[in-house]
């Protein structure tokens with residue numbers, strides 16, 4: 565697999581490419597926003613699609629025991645967490661799963677804690693279900709987004725659910741065992757359900773190590789539903805397939821019956837073909853992808869330090885994202901957006917959509933060829949330099 569290769573994604577029904585006009589008002593920006601990669605998925609995944617495609621019948625599909633086993637093996641090998649095949653529930657994505665979990669484990673009016681700046685569909689998942697958003701804003705300490713435990717404790721006393729992003733998007737914090745234990749202690753004390761979105765669990769850079777929230781202790785597992793997926797790890801987001809892991813049978817039953825009520829029980833055929841093939845045969849591709857993306861991140865962080873010190877990226881422990889602190893440019897958010905879109909012609913995500921703490925920030929997706937990164941950085945530098953003229 566050559567990650568340097570540029571693959572033309574235009575006119576492929578790609579949101580990232582074909583949705584630029586709609587999102588940025590122009591289609592000539594280098595797209596570094598929505599979270600998929602510009603890399604072809606592992607060859608073994610494509611081969612397994614072709615094999616199944618040749619069968620010619622694409623009827624209703626179920627999560628079979630082979631597929632369940634491949635998920636359990638991947639989680640055991642990568643995260644040292646032994647789960648049972650029966651704990652898995654398939655969902656048409658992590659976000660739909662989070663919505664269903666909110667419905668299953670709370671009532672309208674209940675409080676749900678989120679930690680902004682955070683993956684913005686979390687806000688809609690709470691508000692669209694008529695639950696109350698409770699904020700525990702993260703704080704930047706030594707270049708890392710960190711948890712304010714005192715405020716978390718206060719919010720927990722008014723909440724029913726802790727909606728957790730682990731590792732964190734944006735900013736790429738990987739939560740340590742000590743942090744997870746403190747969260748677990750607070751959630752236990754205030755009897756909160758933990759919804760742990762661990763979609764970025766595999767995109768973690770050593771020495772950081774992802775620890776599944778539910779693996780912290782049996783008491784934590786008993787109140788946690790975990791969401792994972794192959795969509796970020798193997799670039800399969802278009803297949804709309806994810807899964808929940810719930811060890812507590814009462815919680816699992818509640819979640820499954822909420823899903824059943826929505827009548828979304830069958831799964832995407834190619835979603836589970838891809839999931840199984842990626843987990844069984846994608847390891848080599850995955851390791852190469854991780855080191856390629858890490859090199860892109862190091863290159864970009866270094867570029868800003870050397871050439872554009874007014875923009876300060878947080879150094880991520882996880883994800884293929886950079887959270888760019890642009891506050892030193894002293895621009896309004898709309899001027900900042902216009903600088904990137906209309907001057908630099910680079911399409912990044914607007915920091916303010918991630919909620920409080922996002923003002924003055926932009927999020928950059930670096931899962932692309934190095935030449936694209938270099939081009940984008942050159943264009944950003946020129947646009948910033950021109951500000952002074």
Ligand SMILES: Cc1ncc(COP(=O)(O)O)c(C=O)c1O
Nearest residue numbers: 599657658659660683733763806
């Ligand atoms: C934290 C987080 N959760 C969920 C998702 C999306 O998951 P899905 O496409 O499976 O709904 C993303 C995608 O960017 C994400 O960053």
